[in-house]
Amino acid sequence: MPIMQQGLAAPDGISLVETEGDPIISEIQRSEVAHLPGTAAQLIGERMRAMYAKLVREPVPGQLLELIRQLENKERSE
């Protein structure tokens, strides 16, 4: 098993197995790629990246940082 696969093993025990994987999908996706209006898709991509970048720049709540520090301190004291 590749390292990446091991590293991504879901720790919460939730099954990631999906039933999709139909070989027909590759045919569908080829035709969809061919017909997607390039400019519109590009615009949507730009808008989405801009929206996402704005969210990434939002200040991180102190409680999340505090949580990590508490976990570190707890581990050090053990």
Next chain:
Amino acid sequence: MTENPGFGDELIKAIPNLRAFAHSLSGDSSLSNDLVQETLLKAWSHKQSFVPGSNLKAWLFTILRNTFFTHYRKSQREELDEDQAAMNASVPATQLMHLEFDDMRSALMRLSPDHREALLLITAEGFSYEDAARVCGCAVGTMKSRVNRARSRLVDETTNHHKADELRPAKTSTSR
């Protein structure tokens, strides 16, 4: 097993992207903080199972999306999602060129969660199709299909509304 002296710092570095993904996926700011907090706690308690040198960000995103889908399935059982879907459906789509953040968020929320996360991971987070497929536990072909379908859906939706807007009188000055 392994000592991870900088693990906490690595988690802190990942928080902004985890929050952005959680917010975009759930469409709910306060839920996104809960999801990130749960993700951090799970990551910390299972850090021994993380393989050093592998992709920490992808590992964290996997935990986050699994946590989200657990919440999502639970809310489906409680039929809360119907309220959310009704809310999302009531938001009219706008012209593509004028898509603002809120409009984009609304359009995203009208996609199925599978399509939404695929588009976010590939288009917004910049994951490779291979890594995104591993995060979602699906085949690479499935991931590509989801992304293309999600893009097509958004394009169709916005293009249709654009055409509808053009038919409305005195909306825009289109002198041809």
